[in-house]
Amino acid sequence: MNIFRHFETRIEAALNALVAEGTLPSGLDFSRIAVEPPRDASHGDLSTNAAMVLSKPAGMNPRALAEKLVEKLKSEAAVTEVTIAGPGFINLRLTSEIWLGGILDVLAAGAAYGASTLGAGKNVNVEYVSANPTGPMHVGHVRGAVFGDALANLLEKVGYRVCREYYINDAGGQIEVLARSAFMRYREALGETITIPEGLYPGDYLVPVGVALAKTHGDKLLKAPDTEWLPVVRDTTMAMMMDLIRGDLAVLGIVHEVFFSERTLHQNGAVEAVLKLLDEKGLIYTGVLERPKGDASEDWEERPQTLFRSTQFGDDQDRALKKSDGSWTYFAPDIAYHYDKFQRGFTTLIDVWGADHSGYIKRVKAAVAAITDNQAEIDVKVCQMVRLFRDGEPFRMSKRAGDFITLRDVVDEVGKDAVRFMMLTRKNDASLDFDFAKVMEQSRDNPVFYVQYAHARICSVLRNAAEQGIDIAEASLAKADLSLLKDEAELALVKQMGAFPRAIEQAAQAHEPHRIAFALNDLAASFHGLWNKGKDEPGLRFILADNRDVTIARLTLIRAAALVLSAGLGVLGVKPAEEMR
RNA sequence: GGUCCCGUAGCUCAGCUGGAUAGAGCAUCGGAUUUCUAAUCCGACGGUCACAGGUUCGAAUCCUGUCGGGAUCACCA
Numbered sequence: 001m002n003i004f005r006h007f008e009t010r011i012e013a014a015l016n017a018l019v020a021e022g023t024l025p026s027g028l029d030f031s032r033i034a035v036e037p038p039r040d041a042s043h044g045d046l047s048t049n050a051a052m053v054l055s056k057p058a059g060m061n062p063r064a065l066a067e068k069l070v071e072k073l074k075s076e077a078a079v080t081e082v083t084i085a086g087p088g089f090i091n092l093r094l095t096s097e098i099w100l101g102g103i104l105d106v107l108a109a110g111a112a113y114g115a116s117t118l119g120a121g122k123n124v125n126v127e128y129v130s131a132n133p134t135g136p137m138h139v140g141h142v143r144g145a146v147f148g149d150a151l152a153n154l155l156e157k158v159g160y161r162v163c164r165e166y167y168i169n170d171a172g173g174q175i176e177v178l179a180r181s182a183f184m185r186y187r188e189a190l191g192e193t194i195t196i197p198e199g200l201y202p203g204d205y206l207v208p209v210g211v212a213l214a215k216t217h218g219d220k221l222l223k224a225p226d227t228e229w230l231p232v233v234r235d236t237t238m239a240m241m242m243d244l245i246r247g248d249l250a251v252l253g254i255v256h257e258v259f260f261s262e263r264t265l266h267q268n269g270a271v272e273a274v275l276k277l278l279d280e281k282g283l284i285y286t287g288v289l290e291r292p293k294g295d296a297s298e299d300w301e302e303r304p305q306t307l308f309r310s311t312q313f314g315d316d317q318d319r320a321l322k323k324s325d326g327s328w329t330y331f332a333p334d335i336a337y338h339y340d341k342f343q344r345g346f347t348t349l350i351d352v353w354g355a356d357h358s359g360y361i362k363r364v365k366a367a368v369a370a371i372t373d374n375q376a377e378i379d380v381k382v383c384q385m386v387r388l389f390r391d392g393e394p395f396r397m398s399k400r401a402g403d404f405i406t407l408r409d410v411v412d413e414v415g416k417d418a419v420r421f422m423m424l425t426r427k428n429d430a431s432l433d434f435d436f437a438k439v440m441e442q443s444r445d446n447p448v449f450y451v452q453y454a455h456a457r458i459c460s461v462l463r464n465a466a467e468q469g470i471d472i473a474e475a476s477l478a479k480a481d482l483s484l485l486k487d488e489a490e491l492a493l494v495k496q497m498g499a500f501p502r503a504i505e506q507a508a509q510a511h512e513p514h515r516i517a518f519a520l521n522d523l524a525a526s527f528h529g530l531w532n533k534g535k536d537e538p539g540l541r542f543i544l545a546d547n548r549d550v551t552i553a554r555l556t557l558i559r560a561a562a563l564v565l566s567a568g569l570g571v572l573g574v575k576p577a578e579e580m581r
Numbered sequence: 582g583g584u585c586c587c588g589u590a591g592c593u594c595a596g597c598u599g600g601a602u603a604g605a606g607c608a609u610c611g612g613a614u615u616u617c618u619a620a621u622c623c624g625a626c627g628g629u630c631a632c633a634g635g636u637u638c639g640a641a642u643c644c645u646g647u648c649g650g651g652a653u654c655a656c657c658a
Contacts, residue, residue, distance in 0.1 A: 032599095039601065049600065052638075062638075086601045087638060132658060172658050262658095292654055294582035303656065316584060323656040330658050358585045359653045384586065385652075426594075429586055431651070433593080442620045445593090445607055453620065461617045468617095499597095506597055518595060518605090525605085525622095532622035535614070543617050580620070 001105060002116065002501040003098065004046065008035045011050055014072035023068050024058050037499055044083065044091035045099070045495065051088040062088030096491055100482040102498040106560040107478055113567040114504040119160030125341050126152045128352035129249065129256070130167040133241040134178045135203050137248040137407040140354065143432065144383045145407075146423040146573070148352040149254045150513035151381070153571045158508040163346070164256045167337060170238055171262040172330065177201065178241070179234035183221075185210025186233065190219055209240050248407045252416055253573050265333045265340070274336040274371060275306075275321065283309045283370055289320065308335075313366030335367040342372050349378040350511065355431075358382045379511055383428045389435035414439045417574040421448040424517045424572055442580070447521045451565065452577040454524035457531060458562040459578045461542050465555055468543065472555055480556040481549055487540055489533050490557060493526045497564045504571070513572065520568045527561050 011033065018024040033054075038047040051066035058065060066084045073082050073092065081093035106113050128148020131141045152162045169175075181201040188194045189210040196202040213221065213236055221229040242259065249255070265271050278284050288302050306322035308331070321332040341349055349368065353360070361380045368378045388395055388405070411419055418439045425447055426432040442449050465472055485491065500519065507515035534541035542554040566576040 034597090034600090036597065036600095039603090043601075047601090052600075055638080089601065134658095169658055174658065289655055292583070294654085300655070305656075317655090320656070325656075327656085329656070334658095355586075355652050357653085357658095361585075382586075382652095430594085431587075443607095444621075447606090449620075450606095453618090457618070457621090464617055503597075510598070515595090515597075519597095521595095521605085528621055529623085531617080532613085532619085535616070535619085535622075541617055580618075 001102070002505075003094075003102065003498050004035045004037075004502045005505075007046055007048075007092065008033070010076055011035065011048055011069070011073070014069055014076075015050065015054070017072055018068055024054070024060075024065075028054055028057055030054075036502075037495075038089075038091060041492070043085060043089075044081065044093040046092040046094065048090050048092075049088075051084075051090060055088065066090050096486075096494075097483070099491065099494045099498055100485060102494060103482055103556060103560045104478060106497060106563050107474060107556070109567075110563055111567050111570050113564055114157060114501045114571075116158045116501060116505060118158040118505055118508065119155060121159060121161050122348065123163065123346050124155050124160045124348045124350065125163045125165055125344075125346040126155070126350045126352065127165045127167055127341075128152075129245075129254070130169070131245065132169050132174060133238060133245060134174055134201060135241065136205055136244050139388065139405040139407060139410050140386070142252070142407050142410060142419065143386050143423045144352050144354055145249065145252060145254055146420050147381065147383050147428055147513065149252070150420070150424055150516075150572050151350065151352070151511055153573060154504070154508045154513050154516065157571055158505055160348075160508075163258060164254075165258040165260060165341075166256040168238075168242065168259055168261045168263075169330075171266055171333065175234060175238065176230065178206075179230055179237055182206050182209045182213065182237040183229065183233050186213040186217075186221065189214035190222065205244065206237070209237050212236065212240065251408060251411050252420065260337065260340075262333050262337065265336045266328070270336040270340060271328060271333050274339045275332065277339075277371060278308060278335075281370065283312065284321070285309070287318065289317065308363075308367065308370075310363045310366035310370075313369045315362040315366045319363045319366075331363060331367075334364065335371060338364065338368050338378070339371045342368075342376050347372075347376045349376060351378065351380045353380060353382050355382055355384045381428050381511060384431040386423075386432050386434050389433055389438075391437045392435065417452075417577075418448045420572055421451070421517060421569075421574050424514050427512060427514045447517065449580075450528075451517075451520045451524045451569070453580055454527045455562055455565045455569070455576045456578060456580045458527070458558045458565075461558060462555060462562075465543050465551070470543070470548075470551060470555070472559070474559075477552065477556040477559055480552045482553055482556065484550045484553040485557055487533075489526070489530045489540075490554070493523075493530055493561060494557065496523055496526050497560060500564050500568070504568075516568050516571050520565060520572075523561065523565060523568070527558070 012030055015024065015030065019026050033048060033050045035046055035048045038044055051062045051069055055062035055065055063084060066088045070082045070084060070090060073079060078095050078098040079092055080095055083091045085091055126148055129141060129145045131137055152164050156162045177199065178201060181196065184194050184196055184200060185206045213233060221232065275284065285307055286304055287307050288304050291300050303324035305320045305324055307318040308321050310319045311317065319331055320329050323329055338349065364380065365378055368376055413436060422434060422439050438446055439448060444450055462472055503515060503519040507513060542551065542558060544551050569576050
């Protein structure tokens with residue numbers, strides 16, 4: 001049971017009762033009412049702003065309204081005290097039984113703890129990574145990949161049906177460049193000595209592609225004209241690059257359900273179709289864009305182009321759909337792509353992009369609004385840059401060919417779990433510092449370690465208990481007398497666990513998985529604090545030789561805490577550590 | 582120049598979609614260990630929430646403007 005959600009409904013019931021007896025007018029909007037933990041725990045267990053929010057529409061003084069509401073809430077089960085504070089906050093204090101009961105919920109739910117039906121099975125499409133298929137993924141892709149994946153997990157956790165999607169940019173000019181680069185490697189594989197010309201991809205990840213081409217085609221392609229070998233080489237290369245990328249993503253534990261090819265949109269006429277749709281709405285014209293202000297470059301020239309009236313949907317400028325030579329811009333198939341998502345039944349779209357694409361948000365939102373007649377909502381999450389540090393020193397990747405840090409480099413050095421957690425310790429729209437040393441550091445300062453250590457510590461205590469012959473089977477723990485948990489720090493931990501489902505829901509609604517990382521850090525802090533309290537007061541230790549019942553109750557408590565930690569880590573895609581070594 | 586993001590303690594950052602006396606970690610200072618792993622914990626110190634207006638019962642949070650930092654810009658993808 002989500003205690004906050006439970007009391008939300010109880011408060012609404014109380015308000016409805018007040019409406020029924022004429023104390024409050026009907027037709028009030030309850031949507032802004034919040035039930036939350038008070039900022040200061042001394043105020044109580046729960047706090048609601050109901051009286052303040054409803055005061056104006058009800059035409060009542062907030063405190064007077066609060067008093068009426070308090071009358072109703074006093075009789076509520078599990079409520080021990082109701083007070084009015086400040087401008088009209090209503091603070092509730094609950095029995096410790098109801099909080100302690102939450103421990104059983106955790107045990108019953110296990111790693112699924114915090115799951116809810118908020119999303120009601122609604123389809124959500126999360127598009128993330130979508131890196132150009134021209135080589136292995138580099139470190140710059142990692143944050144968006146982890147963010148998108150954790151967000152997808154989070155939405156699934158609260159009951160959405162999530163489609164994880166990757167848009168393959170396999171139609172642009174860079175694909176031909178890639179194919180030509182692979183062709184060089186093909187010649188190399190046939191025994192030629194090659195030098196990769198300027199402008200082609202020099203990376204040696206194409207060497208296996210050349211070998212594969214040579215194996216399949218022998219020297220047949222050498223004699224063929226461009227028009228013949230190019231499609232062959234392109235398709236083979238693309239397939240191998242996507243395998244490479246899927247492998248990279250797998251290293252991070254990421255698996256997409258749908259890989260959507262841009263090229264298919266050109267081939268099946270979807271781009272023309274969506275342009276026709278926009279044209280019928282009168283949103284397309286031929287015109288000339290103005291020179292961007294502040295652009296003093298020489299090579300600017302006026303060009304008549306096919307333009308989309310994105311300014312009608314909040315964009316700053318109309319946007320080109322065709323280049324001056326009549327071919328499509330990148331934007332045109334992208335509209336078709338988003339329309340395709342809509343046609344596949346998605347009315348909630350989330351795109352995860354890097355900071356370098358932020359200038360693209362308005363036009364895509366405009367396009368989605370236009371083609372779906374505002375029937376779909378799209379949220380574009382931009383992940384700001386990751387700055388890399390080694391031992392506190394920033395370092396940049398040089399642009400020189402081949403000299404970039406790959407996703408695999410990072411994962412090989414610090415491990416999948418550390419990378420994933422660290423990437424989620426900032427909100428997406430703030431830039432993030434990633435220090436290789438800090439991620440591996442075993443200290444309070446490193447949240448990756450700190451949270452893992454809390455979990456491992458609990459596992460360690462449970463192992464010790466088992467060695468001492470204490471039955472820690474789930475079924476036995478479920479029968480513990482939890483009323484023996486009386487210490488303030490114990491109850492604080494229990495309340496924090498009880499608030500966890502709420503944290504999950506709010507993170508999901510805000511599309512902000514980083515909040516889970518912070519909630520876990522807080523939970524770990526409460527546990528470490530409790531553990532250490534047992535040092536000062538031996539009577540508070542988890543395992544007491546002379547009191548089996550209290551021991552069982554405490555082991556149940558920390559077992560539940562471990563489950564909550566692993567539930568949260570699960571959302572982040574991080575495996576909880578059983579021990580630290 | 583336009584657009585987007587950021588600006589909160591000396592440093593790195595949270596701040597629950599507008600709530601109560603703005604919170605953590607690091608650093609500094611003072612404490613706790615024959616350990617259920619001290620790889621941890623407890624306490625103290627530390628703030629004009631960049632600045633100026635506005636909206637209202639109430640603003641770090643929303644709006645306008647200014648300043649500072651970053652990203653980005655028309656036929657690349």
